[in-house]
Amino acid sequence: MPKVLLIEDEASIRAVLKDILKDQKELKLDVDEAKDGQEGLSKLENTAYDIVFCDVKMPKVDGMEVLQQAKAKGNPATFIMISAHGTTELAVDATKLGAYDFLQKPPDLNRLLITLRNALDKNNLVRETKILKKKVSGKYEIIGNSAALAEVKQMIEKVAPTEARVLITGPNGAGKELVARQLHEQSTRNHGPFIEVNCAAIPSELIESELFGHEKGSFTSAIKQKLGKFEQAEGGTLFLDEIGDMGAAAQAKVLRALQENKITRVGGEKDISVNVRVVAATNKDLKKEIAENRFREDLYHRLSVILIKVPALNDRVDDIPALTEKFLTDIAQDYGNKKKDIDKNAIARLQAHNWTGNIRELRNVVERLVIMSEGPVIRPEEVSKYL
Numbered sequence: 001m002p003k004v005l006l007i008e009d010e011a012s013i014r015a016v017l018k019d020i021l022k023d024q025k026e027l028k029l030d031v032d033e034a035k036d037g038q039e040g041l042s043k044l045e046n047t048a049y050d051i052v053f054c055d056v057k058m059p060k061v062d063g064m065e066v067l068q069q070a071k072a073k074g075n076p077a078t079f080i081m082i083s084a085h086g087t088t089e090l091a092v093d094a095t096k097l098g099a100y101d102f103l104q105k106p107p108d109l110n111r112l113l114i115t116l117r118n119a120l121d122k123n124n125l126v127r128e129t130k131i132l133k134k135k136v137s138g139k140y141e142i143i144g145n146s147a148a149l150a151e152v153k154q155m156i157e158k159v160a161p162t163e164a165r166v167l168i169t170g171p172n173g174a175g176k177e178l179v180a181r182q183l184h185e186q187s188t189r190n191h192g193p194f195i196e197v198n199c200a201a202i203p204s205e206l207i208e209s210e211l212f213g214h215e216k217g218s219f220t221s222a223i224k225q226k227l228g229k230f231e232q233a234e235g236g237t238l239f240l241d242e243i244g245d246m247g248a249a250a251q252a253k254v255l256r257a258l259q260e261n262k263i264t265r266v267g268g269e270k271d272i273s274v275n276v277r278v279v280a281a282t283n284k285d286l287k288k289e290i291a292e293n294r295f296r297e298d299l300y301h302r303l304s305v306i307l308i309k310v311p312a313l314n315d316r317v318d319d320i321p322a323l324t325e326k327f328l329t330d331i332a333q334d335y336g337n338k339k340k341d342i343d344k345n346a347i348a349r350l351q352a353h354n355w356t357g358n359i360r361e362l363r364n365v366v367e368r369l370v371i372m373s374e375g376p377v378i379r380p381e382e383v384s385k386y387l
Contacts, residue, residue, distance in 0.1 A: 007040035037061030056083035071098040140181035144319030148311040160186035168281040170310030173360030192236025200242035218267020244284035327366040
């Protein structure tokens with residue numbers, strides 16, 4: 001039930017507004033009132049409101065001061081200001097202070113109700129966005145408290161707020177993408193895009209077009225201009241996964257982009273400035289690749305300002321109980337079933353296994369156990385059977 005606060009010093013107008021809002025049965029509004037700005041501030045301190053209708057001209061504390069103080073304290077309520085002496089300048093000032101809309105007094109009934117419904121819709125959208133962000137953030141959470149993982153988390157916390165380029169190393173399935181995601185989420189660029197490129201999955205003849213874009217007609221299938229991943233990641237983070245599989249020509253262009261913060265589309269002549277933070281990852285030994293002339297040494301040094309090594313699951317078996325619990329919860333949600341539990345001796349058998357496929361393999365095994373095991377608790381013998 002949305003909570004609405006009316007801050008209005010004229011009792012008659014306050015009563016009319018309250019009756020109008022109460023008549024909107026389908027909105028199911030819980031309407032509260034305050035006779036002046038001082039009482040309004042007091043109520044805002046003690047109660048969470050969704051919408052606030054606030055008069056501008058009031059004794060003691062005027063409406064603009066109420067708005068300013070509420071927003072300065074981070075109050076999330078949506079303010080709709082009301083005034084009999086409304087001017088464009090006043091409306092602009094109110095908007096700058098954080099007001100959602102500005103209505104003339106006495107407000108037109110249709111305009112008031114449209115503004116109210118739009119404000120409620122906006123609040124619902126903001127709420128849904130926060131929930132979605134929380135879900136996405138949870139999806140990329142790094143689970144575990146082992147000593148090996150604690151070191152990785154500390155490095156992320158220290159490095160993320162900087163603009164330093166990071167090279168993430170570690171075996172396949174160990175969670176390198178999660179590290180890249182956390183570097184983005186904990187950075188000052190977290191409101192920008194996170195763009196991922198799997199360099200191993202793109203044919204060598206297409207990688208340059210994928211990274212830098214192309215102009216119309218630059219090759220046979222280029223029927224229109226295309227923005228590359230560097231431009232798509234503007235203001236955010238570009239994650240170059242499996243960069244050890246990138247060809248020599250693309251390596252040279254990436255090096256130039258990192259040196260000059262400029263790219264040129266395939267078939268184009270104009271330099272385009274880009275503002276991205278590059279995070280790269282590989283499961284290869286790049287120093288060995290350099291020695292065998294398969295990777296540029298100058299590019300390696302550009303990418304590896306900070307090196308983060310993600311441990312294999314075999315090096316952090318203490319995290320298997322927490323990871324298993326996380327996967328059991330996620331799988332239950334995905335399938336729409338009740339979450340299964342797992343016997344502590346079954347966990348011990350998981351910890352004794354040689355995890356060549358790392359966390360990815362563990363996730364697959366847990367899903368297999370959820371599907372194949374009998375009863376609400378996964379037993380040790382079932383782990384042995386389906387591992």
